[in-house]
Structures are given as C-alpha cells and as structure tokens.
Amino acid sequence: MTTIRDVAKRAGVAVSTVSKVVNHYPNISEDTIRRVNEAIRELNFVPNTIASSLSSKQAGRIAFLLNPNTQTQAIDEITMQYMAGALLKAGELHVELLPVFFSMLEDKSVEEVETYLHSQGVGGIVICGMSKDDYVLQRLVAREHFKNVLVDVPIVNASTSYISVDQKQAQKDVARKTIMDNQGPSRDVLYISGKQNGYISEERLQGMLELARELDFNLSVHSGEFSERRAREITLKYGEVNDVIVCASDLMAIGAMRALTDMDVFHPVCGFDGITLMGYAGKQMNTVRQNFKEIAAEAVNEVVKLLAGAEGRAVIMPHELVRLEYMDIIV
Amino acid sequence: MTTIRDVAKRAGVAVSTVSKVVNHYPNISEDTIRRVNEAIRELNFVPNTIASSLSSKQAGRIAFLLNPNTQTQAIDEITMQYMAGALLKAGELHVELLPVFFSMLEDKSVEEVETYLHSQGVGGIVICGMSKDDYVLQRLVAREHFKNVLVDVPIVNASTSYISVDQKQAQKDVARKTIMDNQGPSRDVLYISGKQNGYISEERLQGMLELARELDFNLSVHSGEFSERRAREITLKYGEVNDVIVCASDLMAIGAMRALTDMDVFHPVCGFDGITLMGYAGKQMNTVRQNFKEIAAEAVNEVVKLLAGAEGRAVIMPHELVRLEYMDIIV
DNA sequence: CTGTTAGCGCGTTCAG
C-alpha cells in the first residue's frame, strides 16, 4: 500500500504538501502541484479514506436510512431504485454512503442512534420512507446533530432539507386526466388512499379533495394502507357504484383492477409511482412516474451541500404523467 | 464523543485494557471486565470503527459487488434481496459492508480496483452475478489479494469460497415435476436457456441434458438470454410443436406464457427463481425458489470466516420446489 | 494479568 509519505518522498516535498495538493488547497505553486500529481500517478496512489476521515474528525460519511419490507419475499422495486440512485451519486461525489435499514435501529433510543452514527463517522443522513410513527427518527431530525435530507417528508430546519415531487399536484394531474378521458360524466369517484399517518398519503389526499371541488364530483375516500389486498376489498365493495377509481399507489391500482375484472365491470383506474410491476398487471392505466433514482441522487447531492454549510430548504422534483402498457424488461 | 480513554479513566484501568475487553481478548480478570463494561454502559461508549480499522491495518470491511440493471426503470427484485440479506447479516456480525456496483469499476484495471478497495479498508469481497466476461473480476479473484466469496460461480481457491444452490439438480427437479405432471406423454420439450457465457446457465443446461437422457424425451434448446422478449419470440416459433416449455428463469417463463396465450394454445411452463413478479403474470406454474436473502447472508458469513483464517470451500444452499399462484404483497 | 508506548495514514496548525 502506497501512502502519502511515499508520494512526498517521490516528489521531493513534505507530506503536508501532498495532502494540500490532494485536497485542492490554495497557495501551492503550479510547479509543486504538477510534481506531486506526477508522483501520485506514478505510484498509483489513492488516499486512504479511513485515515482521512479519522484525521479530519470524521464527519464525511452519509447514512442512507431506508425501510425495505425485509419480512416478505418481495422487497420492492422503489427501494432498490432509491439505493441505486444514491449509491451511484455517492460514488460520483466520492463520499461514502452507509446503507442502514430502519430495522437495524429498532428499539434504540435517539441517543443510541446518534452515538452509533457518530461512531461510524456519519455527518449527514438521508431518510427515505419516514412516517409520522417513526418517533426516534423524528427526534433525530429535530435535534439537528446531523445534516438531514428527507425524501417525501416536508420538514425543513437549519440543517434539514427535503426532496419530493409535488405530491398534491401530481395526484391532481393524474386523477384529472383519468376523469376527463372517461367518456360519459364521472360524477362519482372512489379514492383509495394510502396510510393514515403517512406524509405523502395526506398530501395526495389533499390533492383529491381540491380536485373534487374544482371539478365538482362526489368523492368517497377509503384507506387502502398501500396494500393491494385492501384495495381489492374496497373495490369489491364500492367499485361498482363509482365511475372512476383513483388509487394512491400502483400496487393498490393493481388490486382495484383485479377486483373490477372479477366483478366483470369496467371503470378507469389510475395509480401512482410508475413501477415496472404495472407492466405485468395486464391492463392499461394512467399513473405518475417519479424518477426515484434521480430523487435519491439529488438527496445525496443535497446532504453534501448541507455538510458544506448550506441552509436547509425544500427541493421539488418534476414528475411525469404516463400511460402504462405492457412493458418488456431485460434482466 | 466519548472515547476509549474516557472509559479507561472511568474504570480506573489503561486504554489497552479497555480495548482488550471490547474485543474479547483472553487473559483479563472477570473483575476488570465487569468494571470496564460498567463504565462503557454508563458512558454510552461505542468504539469508533474508523479509528479501529485504521489501527488494525484496516482489513475488516467487506465489499459487496453486484450488478443491478441500473439502466432501466426496473431494477430487479433479486438484487434487492441480495442486498437486504447481506446488509442485515453484516449488521448482525458488526462488520461494515460496502456496496459497490460493477458500473463503478468499469474501465478500471485489476490493479486500480485493488488499490481502490485497499484504500477503502476492504479485506474481503462478495461478488454476485459475475459472468465469464467480467475479466477484471476474474483476475481479481485469481490473484487472491482479498478473501472472496462468489455467489453462483463455482470457483474455489485458498482464499475463495462459493455459495450456490445446486443449479443442475434444481433445474432437473423443477423440469421433471412439470413434465411428469403433464397429462399425456411429453415427448418434446423446449428449453429456453439463459446467457451463453453464464456459469449458472450452463449448469442448468447440463441438468436438462441429463434429464432428457434419463426420461428419454426430445429436447430442443434455444438461448433466451434471460430476456422476456427473447423467450416470447422463441415460444412463438417453437412453442406449438413442443409439449412442455422449461425456462431457465421466471422472467422468461412469463414471456413464454404470454406467447402461448397469444397463440391460444396451452402447454405447461416452468420457471426458475421464484420472484414475486410471477404472482402478477396471472397463470400458475412451477418454479424453483432460491432464498436470495439467505444466500447473501451466508456469503457474508463465509467471507468473515475466510478473513478469520478459514480455507476456501463450496457451500451448497438448499432450494425449494414451489407452485406459484396469485400472491398479495403489502408494500 | 495490566499498563506504557509507539504507530496506523492522514489533516492541520504554525513556524519558517
């Protein structure tokens, strides 16, 4: 293993000079920079991240907290998209990302979580899929001992940013389109919402309520808990008497469509997310596509900015209205 | 941040003693151990992993190399299962896992990859989804500068283990069951195989060849490249004249089933993997379920053993024959 | 069995 000292010797300078060159410090003569870089290339030197973070009071690492459904055989596509986007961006930015599942923090107090993260050299956190019930995480963010970026949770403070698409607008867009496209008047709309205590669920619901006022239709709301089965049950009960079924997620939309098929009635259904799974449900439908990979990448980007001293803020990502049909995936 | 020195002072011992207690060294009196542990609890001390790995010549971290299809919107379920299993096990074992995508290593030489990993404090590697074309990875393993565990690639040397289900046997099992269950004689079987240069593809193919000899049926083989579209095309061409269609993956099985539906003929189809997606394909079929999460966990376990001095070996994981029907996922 | 001390590889003052 070649160290900074080897490089210094090779370039005929002091170790500190090499360090400064590597970290792009000012006030180094062009000539020295060139000599050092040459030595680095010749010796194939890569700074040791471990030593680096230890020495620099180790605040560079980023914890990526997420909540995959590790109990079931199915671990969802969205989580993987998030991970991929974050990991790739972290690689680009040369920061270390520490994936942490919520389950690893279970029955830990805020203090314990903080010491754990500190012991890992974590300075910033990105949280995906936090709900109002995650009390420990809530406090973690509020205490501002780290720089935080929340995905899909609208909380901002001096050291906390959030990133999300405009959930309310997106829900309105996709629902409006589905309702307008429907031949014949849509007087009665069934909305299958998400979780009771979810941030995004509430925003999407607000969007539907607004739309109902704007377009003046009857809206009946039932909580599907983001479960396909619940959505199926709800649709079996209330699907027939409504003209259009709007779901707060694709998975629930699949459940609703299946129920309609079983009942042998047809009503337009729309979803939310744009997951590939939809391509396998057989039917067509409108949905909102969020670019999860890009959202996660932006989250990592933002936490790096915060670590560099930026103020917390809201970042709204664009969404896209799509009509899903049969897709081919090559794995 | 409380350090080992604080603990030492609190317990009235030397830092090295604390270190020894924390790392479960022998030759420490019960009494001292108790006193130290007490101080640790009181101060809520968590050893700093960064400093630890720096001091101990940093060989503890494990790189988890995998190859998700980051280009498409769909990033597959199997990859996420692997990640979850590995991450969870690493948490349990208190080792750090460094997820690395193949794409991050592109156009790097073996030497560069090695220095990169070294600079990250990596001592062991787990590789998922390596193919015969991944020349750099092949050499990385052969050079034995790290402890390696390969998933689904049968290579063993002094510092390399591999983990896999018995691909040949599993393929035989699922195909035999599907063929035997079929009413009427199955004289002609279509096998849609995987990639040309894949390790597992070849083993599965060998299984089919053996089975054809054992059960004495005609076998026609076509390479589906693990692509749903290719499988569909192949089935459209050759599906009708065969009695049973055996596919080397679930995704291809979906493609084959779709083709049969379009052609309005029925033949039994079987897949391989047991992914949840299958539940959305609508039809029923036999498949092999591998527990990817457990496989990844075992891989991490094995690399830790290798790092502790164990010899490379082959680890065969159990597989399960299942009949897939409609499933409900709660996301 | 326990304590002292010298690094691990790097960042960072502070003299020169």
Add this chain to the structure above:
DNA sequence: CTGAACGCGCTAACAG
C-alpha cells in the same frame, strides 16, 4: 509558499 510536528481513536507489542 513549504515543512515539521502533533493528534484523530484505537490496536498491538512489549514491559512490568
């Protein structure tokens, strides 16, 4: 603009 020296938190000899 450069370099010597100290320390990050911990482990690993070596003394005692």
